[in-house]
Amino acid sequence: MSPTISKQSKILYIVAAIAVLTSIFVPIWRIELDAPQYPEGLALKIHADKLAGDVDIINGLNHYIGMQTLHAENFIEFSILKYIIIGYFLIILLAGLSGKKKFLYIAFWAFVAFGVIAMVDFWRWEYNYGHNLDPNAAIIVPGMAYQPPLIGFKQLLNFGAFSVPDIGGWLFVVGGLLMFVAVITESGFLDKYMKKKTAATMLVAVGMLGFSACSSSGPSPIKLNSDKCDFCSMAISDGHFGAELITKKGRVYKFDDLKCMLDYTNEKSSTEISSFYVHNYLAENSLIDATLAFYVQNEDLRSPMGGNWAAFENEQLANDYASKISASVVQWDKLN
Numbered sequence: 001m002s003p004t005i006s007k008q009s010k011i012l013y014i015v016a017a018i019a020v021l022t023s024i025f026v027p028i029w030r031i032e033l034d035a036p037q038y039p040e041g042l043a044l045k046i047h048a049d050k051l052a053g054d055v056d057i058i059n060g061l062n063h064y065i066g067m068q069t070l071h072a073e074n075f076i077e078f079s080i081l082k083y084i085i086i087g088y089f090l091i092i093l094l095a096g097l098s099g100k101k102k103f104l105y106i107a108f109w110a111f112v113a114f115g116v117i118a119m120v121d122f123w124r125w126e127y128n129y130g131h132n133l134d135p136n137a138a139i140i141v142p143g144m145a146y147q148p149p150l151i152g153f154k155q156l157l158n159f160g161a162f163s164v165p166d167i168g169g170w171l172f173v174v175g176g177l178l179m180f181v182a183v184i185t186e187s188g189f190l191d192k193y194m195k196k197k198t199a200a201t202m203l204v205a206v207g208m209l210g211f212s213a214c215s216s217s218g219p220s221p222i223k224l225n226s227d228k229c230d231f232c233s234m235a236i237s238d239g240h241f242g243a244e245l246i247t248k249k250g251r252v253y254k255f256d257d258l259k260c261m262l263d264y265t266n267e268k269s270s271t272e273i274s275s276f277y278v279h280n281y282l283a284e285n286s287l288i289d290a291t292l293a294f295y296v297q298n299e300d301l302r303s304p305m306g307g308n309w310a311a312f313e314n315e316q317l318a319n320d321y322a323s324k325i326s327a328s329v330v331q332w333d334k335l336n
Contacts, residue, residue: 004099009182013096013104016175016182020111021089023168024048024082029122031148032249033058034160044070045166048082066137067129067146077121088114092179101186108179115176123150153250162249219244219277219287220252231260232305239285240310241303244277258290259307262335276332281310282317291332294318298327309335 027045030053034041045053050072059069072078088111095107130147133140141157148154148161155161165173222244227236230253236242243261244254249272255261258278265273276290293311296318301308312318318329 003101005101005104005182005186009104009186010096010099012178012182013092013107016178017089017093017096019171019175019178020085020092023171024085026168026171027052027166028168028172030164030166032162032164033061034162034249034251035158048085048168049078051078064138065146066134066140068132070129075125077125084114092175104183104186108183111176111179115172119150126150155251160249160251162251219246219275220254222254222279222285222287224285227254229254229256229260231255231264232257234304238304239283240279240281241301241307242279242285242287243290244287245273246275246277247272248274250274257303257305257307258295258309258311258335259303259305261290262307278311280313281321282312288313293332295330295332295335296322296325296327297330298325300325 027047029046031044031046032041033043042057043053044051044055044058051070055070062069068074091110092107095103126147131145133146144157146156148156149163151163151165153160153162222236222239222242224239225235225237228234229236232255234256236254236256238256241257242255243258244252245261245265246252253261253264255264261276261278277287278290278293280286280288280293288311290311293313294315294317296310296312297308298310299308301310303309310321312321315329321327322329
């Protein structure tokens with residue numbers, strides 16, 4: 001096995017280094033807050049050396065619930081992170097230019113260690129700010145903590161908190177993925193199965209597929225007689241007529257009737273919604289993809305809010321039911 005790396009791996013490391021360096025100039029992470037009183041949402045953008053976005057408004061809200069206000073000068077990370085990133089840029093770049101496998105591996109694992117330490121530190125920061133509350137705050141909810149999610153969505157009182165990498169964070173991901181492709185290719189692990197160029201292509205494809213799979217999510221089970229409709233506030237008690245939508249930020253809204261979900265979507269931009277689900281009429285409390293379902297409407301169905309729509313997972317089942325009550329079958333785009 002040669003102690004030097006291929007030209008392709010050198011290029012991958014050089015591009016990875018540039019991606020890491022570029023993260024200095026754009027937000028690395030963002031935390032978005034969504035609530036009825038802030039329909040456009042609030043955003044906290046975390047750069048390598050500063051905080052940006054709606055910092056003043058968020059600090060005002062934090063004051064009421066006893067959280068510490070956010071100021072860049074209170075975090076040692078903002079004074080050193082930029083230089084750490086520059087240091088990793090140089091390490092990755094030199095590893096690629098040197099052409100030596102030893103340096104290739106050292107740079108990759110050092111970068112992985114940095115990523116793990118950074119996420120642990122970020123979690124620690126969120127934990128401290130969400131749990132160390134002022135006992136004299138204007139609003140105190142016993143047992144309540146306000147730690148945002150490390151990544152993904154979390155409901156905090158009437159606020160939905162969404163935490164996700166921003167442009168700089170995704171540049172880190174891209175840099176790490178490119179380095180991984182080079183490392184796994186140079187290790188010879190795939191030599192038994194495919195040529196290096198094909199191996200790199202396959203690894204990139206698998207990585208993209210993995211990110212795609214992680215970004216998608218299925219329905220959240222509706223808790224009958226416990227969850228309330230997010231449109232009419234009635235308890236969801238019938239497992240044959242409920243519905244649910246999930247926003248692109250991962251927030252889940254539940255409804256006791258398909259009519260409530262349709263009325264709700266008329267008030268919310270469709271660009272904010274990721275997926276729709278509806279109860280399968282022939283099953284108890286089983287959610288199916290609303291956009292692929294087939295629907296039959298009849299007054300005798302008597303759904304909770306008078307929508308009277310029954311959803312079926314395939315056209316044959318819908319036709320069989322519709323023929324019994326002399327009704328017609330429609331699809332998602334024909335609902336009103």
